[in-house]
Amino acid sequence: MLTADPDADLEFSLAEMRRQRKRKRLADVHIIDALYRADLTALVGGGAIYALAGAIGDTPLNAGQLDSVTAHGAGWLGLAMAFAVAIGLRSGSRGGPLVLEQAEVRHVLLAPVDRTTAVRGPALRQVRFLVFVAILVGAVVGILTARRLDGNAAAWTACGALYAAVAVTVSYGAALCAAAWRLPSWIGTTIGAALVALALVDGLDVVNLSPLTAWGEIGMWPEGFGLLGLAALVVSVTVLLVGFVRVGDLSVEAAERRSTLVGQLRFAATLQDLRTVIVLRRQLAIELPRLRPWLRLPVRGTGRLPVWTRDWRGILRWPAARVGRLALLAVSAGLALRGAWEGTTPLLGLAGVALFIAGLDAVEPLAQEVDHPSRAETIPVERGVVHVRHLPAAVAVMVLVAIVGAAVALALEPSVGGLAVAAVCVVPAALGGVAGAVTSVLSDPVLGGGGDAWALVAPEAAGMRLVMRTAWPPALAIGGTLPLLAARSAAEHNTSAVGAALTASILVVAVFALVVGWVRWRDDLHAAIERALPSKPEPGAKDRTRET
């Protein structure tokens, strides 16, 4: 048997072997590939700056607006910082922020090499890159902001860069600490949500309790230097240093789970394959169905409504985390709808997106059917018929979600008129969410999907298809909230809000009926299109290959 040299410098060996691998990798990089990537990055960066410049604008603010920025700027920047910390805590409580190669987890983390030394290098490279990007983005935002604000442009640029760098520092440090202390995911999420909530009420000037407003001061230093910001800077660096000292205490189990799933997750995200992203994200969060359902439905032989029953058996096994997420989405949608009712129309988009995401959970039984296409081929019923039979349970779940949302919206300012409008808006909102989700789940991934029918379309249409495929499902969900807009408009013109909402609801129901028709007959439609292709053989029904 081989023996180990007790005096061997294992960490040096590791560093040397990594250097060799890096040299090998660099030798394999082709100059044209590198130039192409640089070119692409420059193009994307340029586009982003252009879009940002348009969003920020260049008209100098008036005195009142400047006073408002001075008074509330730190609070709102604190809110952005709270989001950064929440993301860090969530990532760390799930084994992040590092994503090690799976072989590194198996062979390096299980070797008697000092884990802190082994992991510190990759962590340092990652944070270095993130800080560099943050400085660039922060500086650009600073330059653009300076055109509208008082003060020295160089100061705004420097503070913008510093604020962004500190945001990355504290977020990354929080993630490292959460991973090292093996913070349970629910605790990480709760702390993050609490910080965001505190920062939000601080930003709204309701209660000034958010500790992260101090971080916001860094971005506002050109308006006046404060020591609190300096203290925040010191705390951020300290958190990162503590994270680096404890980086070796990470959970190997979490690191391996992350290494296995994150690569697939990124690939699926690149293909904009939302369903795969959802499935992998659940695996990353260990979101498993409950062994003991919330309520056990007795099995009494073959029932009359097998799909409906099967759906509820699955839904009743949803883990608490998913139920909690749906509740949170319902609350978010309710708050956004209330804001839209008060006059902030863009909040309808936020509400629609929340309902769309909730819908993706609600159509889970249907999505599982789609994930396993061979199952549908083994039953003597058309696939479209089975898919349509999955919809009632999804609608029922979404009605519950919409009722919670409506209750939240009403609770802010209860009224009989508001109750009537909310009651009318519940069903369309639910139908919109389901329509968006079901369209997303049943459509092919944006890239790499589409089948032969797309061979007929000019390549120039690919971009438009990409945009349509990405935007259409959430747009359907947003469409479900339109009755509220109609009701608001009617109320503003002193006509019947409920009547307007009902009229708009008919439109939503009609759109939903079209979606149901598409679900039922889409195979026939595809078959008809593909039969029109002269050189292609008879099409098969199977078009998804996510069988596991």
Next chain:
Amino acid sequence: MKRKYALSASGAAKIYGDLVALAPLDLAIKQGERIALVGHNGSGKSTFLRLAAGLLDLTEGTIKVIGEPVGTSPARAAVSFLPDEPVLYDDLSVREHMAYIAALHGVEASPETFDTLLDRIGLLPRADDLPARFSRGLRQKTSIAVGLVRPFNLLLVDEPFVGLDVSGKEALLELLEEVHNDGAAVVVATHDPSYVERVDRCVALRDGQMIHNGPATPSEVVELVGA
């Protein structure tokens, strides 16, 4: 002097939410002992091996390897784990893998040492090829070479014969015998009842619970865990 066990588990359990993958388990394995870990699919064999290797976090209890808590540096130096699904680098050849892993364990092995091992498992002609392009069986052989190119006191092997051809299986059985003769404890999780004839003790698991711990014949194994 108190003799250290190669492995000692006390109330070791792994629970995922409401799923008990491994119920609290007490088990001691002496140095040089050969153990067959048997059980049907989902019985907890792989979970136990991964816990002992330090790949999974314990929910309850403790596991010690040569008297050190699992996951600590001495324990990591003492355990070699051969997984059922090989995990290898995409950009390293078989020989480079062996050099890397040997270096990480402080072994100064000569190229001849690598070649001897590779020759025994029939991988020498492919020594400079990338395992990323290998078949399942060849990747399994690479994994075996990587697992044996370093010193250890405890060898954990998960479903070792899956994907191996007859010569590969015979070579592995020989190597396991040699490892045992060199004084290392060997724990092999397998579905093959006949393997119990080659070991000192059989540990059977069912639904995460230990249902047998002692000698057993192949027919007794079939009775315990099913065919």
